[in-house]
Amino acid sequence: MVELPLGQEPVASSLPRKLCVVVSRGAEGQRGRGERTYTISPLLPCSPAPLLPCSLAYLHVAILGWYTTRTRKIVHVDMDAFYASVEQRDNPSYRGKPLVVGGSPNQRGVVAAASYEARKFGIHSAMPSVTAIAKCPALIFVRPRFDVYRDISTSIHAIFKRYSDLVEGVALDEAYLDVTENKQSIPYASTIARHIKTAIFQETQLTATAGVSINKFLAKMASGQNKPNALTVILPEQAIAFVEQLAIEKFHGIGEVTAAKMHSLGIHSGADLKGRSLTELTHHFGKAGNYYYKIARAEDDRPVEANRVRKSIGAETSFAQGLSDISQMLQELDQIAQIVEQRLEQHETRGRTLTLKVKFSNYQRLTRSKTMLAPISELSTIFEIANTLFESIDLENRTIRLLGISLSNLDNAKQLQAIQLPLFQNGNIIF
Ligand SMILES: [Mg+2]
Secondary structure, eight states, X not given: OEEOOTTOOOOOOOOOSOEEEEEESSSTTOTTTTOEEEEESSSSSOOSGGGTTSOGGGOXXXXXXXXXXXXXOEEEEEETTHHHHHHHHHOGGGTTSOEEEEOOGGGTOBEEEEOHHHHTTTOOTTSBHHHHHHHOTTOEEEOOOHHHHHHHHHHHHHHHTTTOSOEEEXXXXXXXXXXXXXXXXXXXXXHHHHHHHHHHHHHHSOOEEEEEESSHHHHHHHHHHSXXXXXXXXXXXXXXXXXXXXXXGGSTTOOHHHHHHHHHTTOOBHHHHHTSOXXXXXXXXXXXXXXXXXXXXXXOOXXXXXXXXOSEEEEEEEEEXXXXXXXHHHHXXXXXXXXXXXXXXXXXXXXEEEEEEEEETTOOEEEEEEEEEEEEOOHHHHHHHHXXXXXXXXXXXXXXXXXXXXXXXXXXXXXXXXXXXXXXXXTOOOO
């Protein structure tokens, strides 16, 4: 891991791992007859043996290029305490103070974002506002202004688009960019990340943190290393060692409950995880076992998906201790509904199908869905439907370890519009 020293550009190396060679019979200009492609890996040393089947007299060898398996350069950009920073930017009296954006504690609200000053009190997003104010009585509560956040997000995406069209928005304040091929032919991904951070600050007066590496997992981990206003690079040759020393609860994609289960299996670090077979991991974690197996080896071949249309939006909470009290379950459900409402608003969308997910302590998993005629997005409706579905589940003497609500059949007019815009409009994308 490299914390970017000033004035220095660490390289996200692009050494090829494979070389493609096309062999065809015939002189130059007569290619195409009996053409065969060989992939030689690793690149060096490579033997000419595969070329021998063709008569040397007719041999025409074309090196197609390095592009096939070139190491990718991925940048993960994450705005620092985004909603809270916007509120502090727009209201100087909020600056330097503990502040949260979210629902009021009097209305059983949930924290959507906390300023760095509030985080010092242990306040974080998705925390009930009542808990937050108990931790810091001087806490300032601000109602979210999603229209403002969306506008800023649009400007930030316009900045990304100056460098690459392969931009995947994860949330209003977070995106992955694949800059392997970039519009400005800048050789170093870290240079691009630095330019982006500078442009974001100049154009929005907000700071962002960036992570640079060879895949999405590592870029995300890199940006999480130092915050706020940082730039961290994990070089290809550092990737394995970085993952090995990482505590298991720090892995992106491993939540609190999974981490606890890994601990119980004796897995505490990336190195421990790497020591487990794929069979063992899938046995304990199902499909996710595949992902864990790969990230333990610093591998993640998920592409950066530009124009990804979301199919569902939801939220869920795991309970390490398990819940058996129904009124407590309903309280949690209410809070999950609030997070879902906020996320729908972030993405300016609504959904027609609500799905309630429940996992019991014995790992039995259950879902109940209801589809409405008209799309919904209001908290009261989300909670009401989730509650009705919840009541239909037999909970007698059962302990719950996860509750989740998601909305699908989304009203994606805005998202589709966002995808079509770039065809007509220069780099002005929303998601
Ligand atoms: Mg952020």
